[in-house]
Amino acid sequence: MVKSYFLHGGTEVFGLVASNTSNSLFDGKRVFVPALEDVYVWDVKRGELTGMWHATGHYHPVTSIARSPSDPDRFAVGYQDGSVRIWSSKSKTETAVFEGHRRAISCLEWDKDGARLASGAVDGEVIMWDVAGESGLFKLRGHNNRITGLVFLSGSTPVSDPSSSTSLPPPSTHLLTTSQDTYLKLWDLETQHTVESVIAHRTESWSVTVIPPSSRSDGQDPDGNVEDPMFLLITTGGDGEAKLWTLSSNILINGPQRASNGQGFKRAIVHIGNLALNTSGAHGKRVSGATAHHYTLRGGISGIAIAFQVGDRSVEVWRIRSVEEVKKKQARRKKKEAAKTRKSGEKKDSEEKKDTTDAEQTVTWLDRLCPWIMLRGSGKIASFAFPPTSNLALFPSAERPAELQILLALSNNSVEVMSIPRPTTSAKWASLEAENLYKVALPGHRTDIRTVCLSFDDQLLASGSNGSLKIWNLKTQKCIRTMECGYALCGTWLPGNKHVLIGTKDGRLMLYELSSCALLQSCEAHTGAIWSIDLRPDGKGFVTGGADKCVKFWNFTAKKTSVEPVNQDNSDTTSFSQKTLSLSMSHSKTMKMSDDVLGVRYSPDFKFLAVSTLDSTVKIFFQDTLKFFLSLYGHKLPVLDMDISFDSKLIVTCSADKNVKIWGLDFGDCHKSIFAHEESVMRVAFESGSHYFWTVGRDKLVKYWDGDKFENIQTLTGHHKEVSSLAVSHNAKFLVTDLMAVRQQKLKESGKEGEVEEAGAVLKQTAETQMAGEKIIEALNLAAEDLEAFANYQSVKASMKDPAMAKKLAPPARSAIFSAFNNISAHAYVLKVVEKVPRPALEDALLVYLLHKPLDLEGTNHKTFALRKRIQGWSIPLVCRILFFLLRTHESQITATNGLKTSINSIQKKLSTRLSKHREMVGYNVEAIKFLNQSLDLQQQGKRFFDDPDLKSVDEIRGMIGNTQKRRKVVI
Structure with a gap:
């Protein structure tokens, strides 16, 4: 007879703020962060989740995010399986899917007009995509390691649009790429070949950023070369260095040029120096990111900031000084040196003075770049981002931000926005301190979750990690309580669903009351870590097992205690204690074991107590007399968890040897040994009222088993790292694993998974x-x-x-x-x-x-x-x-x-006619859109004129006229 089972599927992922698998973006109000296989949109001011982009049936983590410069609502998201999806932030839906890479996407870059998209992968391939046509144009092969940077370049000037006051971005003709193979390459997109390759760093190259000549506020090059303006390139690497390069615009426009001596060709990319970062050196930290940002602040202050991620917790911000500012500094230095010379009475020749004067008048890029501020995050920094400033110039000066803001996405499941003070010439850069404006941290844990447990009514969930205990409402998936604790390893709810008991790594038992968020009692229960807690079936006590080779029994009592509120938001509010009648726990007896205790479990009929120890055995005792009954041996490695069925007839154990064993409690015989997971089996739990049980392991899988037929009912995927905690509901309708959603099972599973040309077709x-x-x-x-x-x-x-x-x-x-x-x-x-x-x-x-x-x-x-x-x-x-x-x-x-020539000629004639009509229709639509854009620009200009705060109203003008000494008749 065929037996039917319930099919389980994923519901929600909660407790997640941001993962560290990709970069993050910031637009001044919202942050776009990776969240495993999804993209979360957070409102940083309110700390609320405003959007989630999820592709149905897709479970690969996000590895890269890029925003279109032409359409702020369009995003490109790269995934670990090599796919690229185009998302609309308004509709929260994907508009296109590109499949061409065989490995994970490492970086994405949009063209200036948003028509093309370049994607780089871990295998060193770069693919150019036509976003409008939703097709791959070509594939560039030249790197043999992870692509770390992509930048579009154009040597031409912006194209003026006669129908609008704005200018169109110049078409991109070249692409700049960096890779962990240490190379910096310049590609010609028309010929699809490499123009020049340079070894950028001694070790892997991690990023590249470009400052074009047209973007510099003063429009001046340090060398004063007007005929051939230079691009400034900045690369960073694992050797702790940030290198400066110049790129010739003439070579981008006219192609390779002969050297002045007639031998060979001019170098397009020239190294001009290194930046002395504050924490770099011969054995400095890795500089894993660099971003150039053009900022416009309130009061007309604008400039270029360059941020470097140095090490794990620091972001060093530099800025570009104007040529006038550098010359003023050189003049001040010259005065100081002259004063020193006069004071010491030393005299120098006129030739040396002339050489010094000529050297000081020469302004280099190293002179123009100066440090601004050092930022330090509260955790390891996964990525950083500046808000876009392309549209800030359209706003009045009063509506622009007063200070520069930067987003820090941290690896501890949080994001924070910092405000950088304005640069000053008098104060030293090391004395400036950034202000932490916003932080999104409460909706998640900072460290790995080690324990989860459900309340008896299945309405609340408690999760514990290193330093925090959080209570979640399962209906809304929101955190309703956050309390400080030690390193939580195990926990349980107490009858009444008002108290939570936590066992910590340092051997403490911590009892919390949820209504007041108060720590009722904390006691040193064990001298080692508490690995397991189990509530007695009668609800009058519990048992604990620890690394001190002891099994301890506890009873619940009621007594008057001083309740101390637990601070949830780390604020400095004044707390007070109050005498009240509250729940307490008292130690009753202790049972010594020969090895460390890893797990304890009562049988539901309150007859037996099972204890798993470090010697890979499980011992069964009578709970009333603690007399030894059975010893279950057979595992090759320690038993990490166990559970007893509702009828007290079966006990299931899981071990680090990847096996699950099902035992009978009557004689202690092993009914079945199952090779359950590819890695260690971390947790096991029976469903209420049946012999079905669940297992989770380090192989990122959750499995559903039939304990009577010894069959695997269902395998659930969805986790991106090892699963270490499990909680099954009392009504057997759902389960929770590490606060990560268990995604629905796939219907079909796919099979297990010399020199090349520089360019190729995009096929997969x-x-x-x-x-x-x-x-x-x-x-x-x-x-x-x-x-x-x-x-x-x-x-x-x-x-x-x-x-x-x-x-x-x-x-x-x-x-x-x-x-x-x-x-x-x-x-x-x-x-x-x-x-x-x-x-x-x-x-x-x-x-x-x-x-x-x-x-x-x-x-x-x-x-x-x-x-x-x-x-x-x-x-x-x-x-x-x-x-x-x-x-x-x-x-x-x-x-x-031969028979196809007539058909091809006929198709060519009719196709030419239809394409001509289609071209006329497209041209008509383009001109209509230009006319509408021109009308919209005129309306916006008029609105900005009347919204100007400097304009005075009619009443103000009349008041000014009335205050004059001599009255005159004025008609307004």
Whole structure:
């Protein structure tokens, strides 16, 4: 007889603020942070979660996030499986999916106009994507290690738009890449080849940032070269250095140029010096990030800030000084040196003075760069980000921020926003201190969760980690209480759901009351870590087991104690104690063991006590007399957890030897030994009222078992690290593991997983593309059958001599699929199926065809371009894309087939006509959009004019006139 089981699926992930697998972004109000496989949007001022981007059925962690410079609501998110998804922050939905990388995405970079996207992966490949066309353009292969930096470059000036007051960004012609293979490469995007390669650092290169000549406020280069303005490049590496480079604009525009001596070519990238970072040196820390930020503050203050992540907890911020500021500093230094010379009475030659004067007048990039402030996070810094300032110039000066803000995403599951004070020339940079404006930390733990336990009504959840105990409402998934504690290892709720008992690593027992957030009692229970706590079935006491080889028994009592409130937000509010009647615990007896105690468990019938020890055995005692009853041995490594079934007949144990054993409590016989996980099995728990049980392990899996048939019912995935805690509800309807959601089981599981060209096609065959190709083939076969049946019907009808009989001839029956789509034509049905294929996967799906399939599709396209009124609304770009891809792929077969030349020529003529009409329509729409943008700019300019705070109202003008000594008649 077939036995049915309940299928379990994931519900929610809570207790997560931000993970450290990717970079984070900041727009001044919201932060966009990675949250395992999702992206969370936090309002940092209110500390609330305002959005979550989740791709259904996708469980790979986020590894990179990038925001489009042209559309602030469009984001590119890279994942560990190599996919790139385009998200809309308004609708919180994905608009496109790109599949091309075989390894995890390491960095993303948008083009200035937001039309193209460059993605770098761990395997050293860079792919250029056409975002509008939703397709891959080409693949760049030149690095042999992780891509760490991508920057688009353009040597041309911005293009002026006659229909708008703003200028369009210049088209990007080159790409700058850095990798952990120590190389800095400059790529020509037109030829798809390397222009120049430079060894940037002695060890791996971690980042690159570019300051173009057009972005500098004074527009001056230190060398004064107006004919060839230089890009300033800054690279960082694992050797603790930040290096400065210059890049020639003329080489970007005109290509490689001969050297002045006529031998070889000029170097496009030239090293000009190193920055002396505060914590770097010969054995300095790794400089893992660099970002150049153009800021505009209140009062018209603007400039360029450059931030470096130095080590794990520091961000060092530098700024670029103007040439005038540097010359003033040189003049002050010269005066001081002259005063010293006069005081010491020393005289120097005129030649030395002249050389010194000439050297001081020369301004270099090292002179213009100066340190600003050192920022230190409260934890290890995963990434940092500045808010965008591209639109701040449009706002009045009073609405701009007073100080520069920066986001620090920390590795301890929190984010904080800091305010950087304005730069001053008088104060030393080391004396400046940043202010912590906002912090999102309460919704999660700072360290790994070691214990979770559910209340008896399954409404509340307690979770403990190193330093904090949190109480969660399971309906809202929000933290309602946060209390300080030691290093929590185990815990349990007490009857009444008003108290929580925690055992810590230092051997303390801590009893908390939830209503007042008070620590009722804290006692030194064991001299070692408390590994396990179990409540007595009668609810009058509990038992603990610790690393001091003791099993201790405790009773609950009521007594008058002094209640001390626990500070939840670390504020300096005055606390007070109050005498009240509260719950207390008292030690009753102790049982000594031969080894460390790892677990204790009462049987539900209150007859036995099971104790697991470090010698890999489980000993069963009678709970009333503590007389030895059974010894369960068979595990090769210590038993980490155990549980007893509701009827006290079975006991299940899990061990670090990756096995789960099911024992009978009547004779102590082993019913079954199961190899349950690929790593250590950390926790095991029975479901209430059954012999089904759950296990979690270090292999990131959660498994559901039948204890009677010894079968694995279900395996749940979703965790991205080892699972160390488990709690099953009392109503057997859900379970909680480490506060991370257990995602729903996948229906289908996939199988286990010399010199190359610099550029190549972007192709990646997946199960989805295979299915899409099969659907297209099925549609073509169905359309061919329908067309053939209709052609036979027409021929039979034409061959009939009696017109009356010909009219009565019934047409052939069509497939039910055509009827489901409102009896559409065969050609329209094929196009409808093709339109449902995702654009990035279209070319991969077309590769499924055999040779005769593209010929059939070309015939279909030939009929598609027939000038009929009923096909005027068909997608011309899609049909052209299919046709051009098939022509490129099967060029040799098509040229060898003489019968296709006539069809190709016919398609070319009709395609040219249709594309001309389509081009005219697009041009008309573009001009209409330009007109609308121009009207919108005029409206915004008028609004800013009338909103100017310097403008005086009519009443103010009249008051000013009235206060004058001589009155005059003024008409307003």
